[in-house]
Structure formats: structure tokens, C-alpha cells
Amino acid sequence: MAVDAIGSVLNAQSTETSKQNSIDQESFIKLFLSQLQFQDPLEPVDNREFLAQLAQFSNLEQSRQAAANTEGLLVMQSASQALSLLGRTVSLAGDNTSIDTGTVIAVAFTYSGPELSVQTSSGEVLANIRLSQVTLAK
Incomplete structure (x- = not known):
């Protein structure tokens, strides 16, 4: 029976790169409020567009958290598998x-x-x- 590695831990460089390329919820809200503040008064953006953006960001954040939790589970499973050997x-x-x-x-x-x-x-x-x-x- 083969015992294959089932997960890997990201290296520090890729983790740092992903942190630099991501935006947290607080930064998104600041960007969102800046967008509201500096919108063209003659062509205001529809409220539904803002709510859609907020919902998209919320979904993205939930997906990111689910991916992080899954990665943690894979690391724990890999450790458990190694200890069982x-x-x-x-x-x-x-x-x-x-x-x-x-x-x-x-x-x-x-x-x-x-x-x-x-x-x-x-x-x-x-x-x-x-x-x-x-x-x-x-």
C-alpha cells in the first residue's frame, strides 16, 4: 500500500507574495469609502453595484478562509500519517x-x-x- 504525501506547506516566499497581492476586509472598506467619496456627482454609481462588490468581497474572503482551513487540515493529516508510520x-x-x-x-x-x-x-x-x-x- 502506497503512502503518498497528501499536502504541502507553502514556503515563506509564496506566503509573503500572497500577502502582498491580497487585500483584507479593512482595506477593502477604505477603498470602498474612497470610491463613494470621489465618485462623479453627475453619474453616481448605483447602490446595487456597491452591494454586489461588497458581496463579492465577502464571498472571496470566505473562500480564502476555507482554503486556509483546508490547507491546515492537510498539514495535520500529513503529520498524522507520518506519525502512524x-x-x-x-x-x-x-x-x-x-x-x-x-x-x-x-x-x-x-x-x-x-x-x-x-x-x-x-x-x-x-x-x-x-x-x-x-x-x-x-
């Missing part, structure tokens, strides 16, 4: 071939996800093994 015998795979078999002796949690340490049958300890690189030994 402690003490179990796994086969290390590479390029569609089984390289070696060993026992998971440790799990390290890194920013990019959990990494396993596997002690092979020859006594060698292989570190930094990703979940996607192992399958349960039969």
Missing part, C-alpha cells in the same frame, strides 16, 4: 523500483512537511525521506 516497516521507492526496506525510527517536522528517518535492514539510517518515497512493506 513510526516503528513500521516500509519500502523505500525510487524510479518505480524498490531500493531498500527498513523501519521508520523518527519523524522530523520541517516547513515543507514531515520527513522520516528509516533504519535499513543493514543498520544504515536514511534521513530526510518524504512520505511520497515510502510504501508499507508486506
Whole structure:
């Protein structure tokens, strides 16, 4: 049975980029009020358009929060999956071939996800093994 990685954690650079490219609700309200203040008095914007914009932003914020919650769940599931392998015998795979078999002796949690340490049958300890690189030994 293959044990595949089911989620990954965003790196710091992509998180920072997304923060720079996003607008929070307070900024949206300020922008919204500025738009009201500086609209053309001869051609005022319809109230329904403003309400539609506010509803769109609300939906967007809810979607963003749902995505963040889903990502958190995936990270927790990945950690749980890695911890469940402690003490179990796994086969290390590479390029569609089984390289070696060993026992998971440790799990390290890194920013990019959990990494396993596997002690092979020859006594060698292989570190930094990703979940996607192992399958349960039969």
C-alpha cells in the first residue's frame, strides 16, 4: 500500500507574495469609502453595484478562509500519517523500483512537511525521506 504525501506547506516566499497581492476586509472598506467619496456627482454609481462588490468581497474572503482551513487540515493529516508510520516497516521507492526496506525510527517536522528517518535492514539510517518515497512493506 502506497503512502503518498497528501499536502504541502507553502514556503515563506509564496506566503509573503500572497500577502502582498491580497487585500483584507479593512482595506477593502477604505477603498470602498474612497470610491463613494470621489465618485462623479453627475453619474453616481448605483447602490446595487456597491452591494454586489461588497458581496463579492465577502464571498472571496470566505473562500480564502476555507482554503486556509483546508490547507491546515492537510498539514495535520500529513503529520498524522507520518506519525502512524513510526516503528513500521516500509519500502523505500525510487524510479518505480524498490531500493531498500527498513523501519521508520523518527519523524522530523520541517516547513515543507514531515520527513522520516528509516533504519535499513543493514543498520544504515536514511534521513530526510518524504512520505511520497515510502510504501508499507508486506
